[in-house]
Amino acid sequence: MPELPEVENVRRSLEALVVGRTIAQVEVRLPRIVRTPGDTRRFEAELAGATIQRVDRRGKYLLFSMPPLTLVSHLRMEGQYRLVEQTEPVEPHTHVFFRFTDGTELRYRDVRQFGTMDLVSQAGPWPEGLEKLGPEPFDPDLNEQTLYARIHSRTAPIKAVLLDQTCLAGLGNIYVDEALYEAGIHPETHANRITRVKVKLLLAAIRDILQRAIDAGGSSVKSYVNGYGRHGGFQIELNVYSRDGEACRRCGTPIEKLKVAGRGTHVCPHCQKRERTRRRGA
DNA sequence: CATGGGTCCTGAGTGC
DNA sequence: TGCACTCAGGACCCAT
Known part of the structure; x- marks a missing residue:
């Protein structure tokens, strides 16, 4: 599932592969991918002749800058981009084709069909989900004080709050579990119960993991590949995600799996203690 | 407003 | 072996 690190790697590969290329023609085979309903033909028409000048990332969104337009693309669960020759056989579940003037084409493939594309004017407005994003984890203005302020107003479990893209952009199920493990915080801890000291540890853990x-x-847990079709390597470094039943690398306790915020959640019950209701003497 | 549950979708995995 | 069923989850929608 592409989260910030995967999207950033896709961005880097696409930056090298498609910047400077000019679109001759676009074909959308699955209209639901293009979010504005009924706009598929306009989407195709407006992109014809556009040259990709930059590929940026904001949270988990990819932004293809083609002045005066920006293509806003979200991979959701299994979206993939590949640059290939137009003569290459088409893989199943390929839904959108960006054919360039030089005979290559960028193909968008998405087995689950959850991904979305929005074509917007650079003058705005931006898609709502993009507009409402919280800060980037590596934003220099983000520090333990500002993160504490964002978290402390919430009563939901910290896991739910970290998955909320309006609180902080870019984290998904894998890296939330990993960051909470590294910070020694139980995912069910109410966000407003987390101390400033723990928030500092949490921010450091988030940045370190990412x-x-x-x-x-x-991390290529399931289907992730970058624009070259290459898998990631971080899955072998995951400490809790998808390791339920296996020994914690730190203490040996079996990793447990529970459900928090409706999501499969992995935790070391020894390294991540549940919030203490009250600390009694001695 | 904040929160939590349902929903979209397909393939992998499970159990009988 | 085959089949029915559950699970996976990012963002959005909706009820509370």
């Missing part, structure tokens, strides 16, 4: 995952090319 940076290491980016450097490793992302």
Whole structure:
């Protein structure tokens, strides 16, 4: 499932592969991918002749800048981009084709069909989900004080709050579990019960996990590949995600799986204690 | 407003 | 072996 590190790796690969290429023609085979209903033909028509000038990322969104337009793309669960020759056989579940003037094409493939594309004017407005995103984890203005302020107003479990993209952009199920493990916080802890000291640890853990995952090319737990079709390598460094029943690398206790915020959640019951209701003497 | 549950979708995995 | 069923989850929709 592409989260910030995977999307960032897709962005980097696409930046190298498609910047400077000019679109000759676009074909949308699955209209639901293009979010504005009934706009598929306009989507195709408006992109014809556009040259990709930059590929940016905001949270888990990819932004293809083609002045005066930006293509906003979200991979959701299993979206993939590949640059291939137009003569290459088409893989199943390929839904959108961006054919360039040089004979190559960028193909969008998405088995679950959850991904979305919005074509918007750079003058705005931006898609709502993008507009409402919280800060980037590596934003220098984000620090333990500002993160504490965002978290402390919430009563939901910290896991739900970290998955909320309006609180902080880019985390998904894998890296939330990993960051909470690294920070020693139980995912069911009410967000407003987390101390400033723990928030500081949490922010450091989030940045550490995300940076290491980016450097490793992302985590390929299921279907993730970058724009070159290459898998990531961070899955072998995961400490809790998908390791239920296996020994905690730190203490040996079996990793447990529970459901928090409607999501499969992995926790070391020894390293991540549930919030204490009250600390009694001695 | 904040929260939590349902929903979209397909393939992998499970159990009988 | 085959089949029915559950599960996976990002963001959105909706009821509370």
